[in-house]
Amino acid sequence: MKIIIVGGGAGGLELATYLGRKLGAKKKAEVLLIDRQPTHLWKPLLHEVAAGSLDSEVDSVSYRAHGHQNGFQFKLGEFCGLDSDRQCIQLAPLLDDEGEEILPQREEPYDQLVLAIGSVSNDFRIPGVADHCRFLDGTAQAKNFHRNLVNRFIQLNRQLKDDPAMKLRVAIVGGGATGVELTAELFNARELFNMYGLEQVTADNLDVTLIEAGPCLVPALSPRVSNAVLEEVKKLGVDVRLNTQVSSAEKGIFHTKDENKIEADILVWAAGIKVPEFITDIEGLETNRLNQILVKPTLQTTVHDNIYAIGDCAGLQLSENKWVPPRAQSAHQMASLVGKNIVKTLQNKPLDEFQYRDHGSLISLSRYTTVGVLMGNLGKGGSINLRGWLARMAYISLYRMHQVALHGWPKAILMVVADRINHIIRPRLKLH
Numbered sequence: 001m002k003i004i005i006v007g008g009g010a011g012g013l014e015l016a017t018y019l020g021r022k023l024g025a026k027k028k029a030e031v032l033l034i035d036r037q038p039t040h041l042w043k044p045l046l047h048e049v050a051a052g053s054l055d056s057e058v059d060s061v062s063y064r065a066h067g068h069q070n071g072f073q074f075k076l077g078e079f080c081g082l083d084s085d086r087q088c089i090q091l092a093p094l095l096d097d098e099g100e101e102i103l104p105q106r107e108e109p110y111d112q113l114v115l116a117i118g119s120v121s122n123d124f125r126i127p128g129v130a131d132h133c134r135f136l137d138g139t140a141q142a143k144n145f146h147r148n149l150v151n152r153f154i155q156l157n158r159q160l161k162d163d164p165a166m167k168l169r170v171a172i173v174g175g176g177a178t179g180v181e182l183t184a185e186l187f188n189a190r191e192l193f194n195m196y197g198l199e200q201v202t203a204d205n206l207d208v209t210l211i212e213a214g215p216c217l218v219p220a221l222s223p224r225v226s227n228a229v230l231e232e233v234k235k236l237g238v239d240v241r242l243n244t245q246v247s248s249a250e251k252g253i254f255h256t257k258d259e260n261k262i263e264a265d266i267l268v269w270a271a272g273i274k275v276p277e278f279i280t281d282i283e284g285l286e287t288n289r290l291n292q293i294l295v296k297p298t299l300q301t302t303v304h305d306n307i308y309a310i311g312d313c314a315g316l317q318l319s320e321n322k323w324v325p326p327r328a329q330s331a332h333q334m335a336s337l338v339g340k341n342i343v344k345t346l347q348n349k350p351l352d353e354f355q356y357r358d359h360g361s362l363i364s365l366s367r368y369t370t371v372g373v374l375m376g377n378l379g380k381g382g383s384i385n386l387r388g389w390l391a392r393m394a395y396i397s398l399y400r401m402h403q404v405a406l407h408g409w410p411k412a413i414l415m416v417v418a419d420r421i422n423h424i425i426r427p428r429l430k431l432h
Helices: 012-025 043-051 063-071 139-159 177-194 223-236 277-281 326-344 388-408 409-425
Strands: 003-005 029-036 073-076 079-082 087-093 101-103 106-109 110-116 168-173 206-209 239-240 246-250 253-256 261-263 267-268 307-309 317-319 358-367 369-374 384-387
Touching: 003 012, 012 029, 012 063, 012 206, 012 326, 012 388, 029 063, 043 177, 043 388, 063 073, 073 223, 087 223, 110 326, 139 168, 139 177, 139 267, 168 261, 177 206, 177 223, 177 358, 223 239, 223 358, 223 369, 223 384, 307 326, 326 388, 358 388, 384 388, 388 409
Parallel strands: 003 029, 003 110, 029 073, 110 307, 168 206, 168 267, 206 239
Antiparallel strands: 079 087, 087 106, 246 253, 253 261, 358 369, 369 384
């Protein structure tokens, strides 16, 4: 049996690791992971890469090396088509940075296929957003953002010698986790740049405007937690614009529906998600309004039993108005179930159905504080609101559990030790 997993995000890589150990290493099946990038980085960390708090070169996982260690194969490629009758997928030509072809368009046959292609930011087709805003959908975009941020701060430090009133202005659309967490990391970066030699830059020289279309920040959380997040970002000096909808964007300007303008040196779009548009053009897959692939409770697609979808790209309706949320914990839970179900398929056993368990949500405001709620699955009155040091430890543990799923406890513990050493011997900010 040949099992193909398309997408090496949190769910895809965890699934490839599980099946590689369970089946691939024991020669019970061939497990192949396909991704358009050579390395993996946990997506909830991208805002830290963008601000420079995290060096992606240190924390990323090489798919090839990890596959060698865990019994699966890896191929570099971009999924572009599906032939369900012939049971094969199409991969687009692989090009280098100069546009030269490295690999031609090709096909890969499968017996079991898992689509874990993730999501991208939803610009809602608002004019100008795609052309003038920065996004944080992947490591490359986060690294580009960071390079631009470093250059902006260097430029600002020189300009302040002549004009002390100069400011770096950043406008972020989206009051969810990504927008809020990036906001806090920018203020942390400003302080560290000052410490590492850009002495002209002070708190007065960074203006961040956080724009949210709804009436509150992080609307997925309880009003109590949302209010706590609002309180903390305002302490940092953030200009929070609630109930503000963007109607268009041009270079350096967001236009709002109430006919106001928000000017900034850097425009960031972090509002909403959707699955890439091309997925709706693939025959044999049903999708919803976010382009998510509709799946049954077993996480098999509604059309083909030998095709699964997990993570952000999977659409599983829990009730009339509720779907499995696009979170890292959802991808982890889905990967665990699909791994077991594929093994059960080999054993001719009935498949399990997915039961989403909400373990809560946490919002990290860099080194300043962390707020959120844990154990949301306990029902009404059963969740625990956290804030401060304890919440920060819980937030960090989410990433540590991802590392455990990939590497096992012994290696994950060594990674914690290595991180502590790096914290001592390396700069606290990526400066280039």
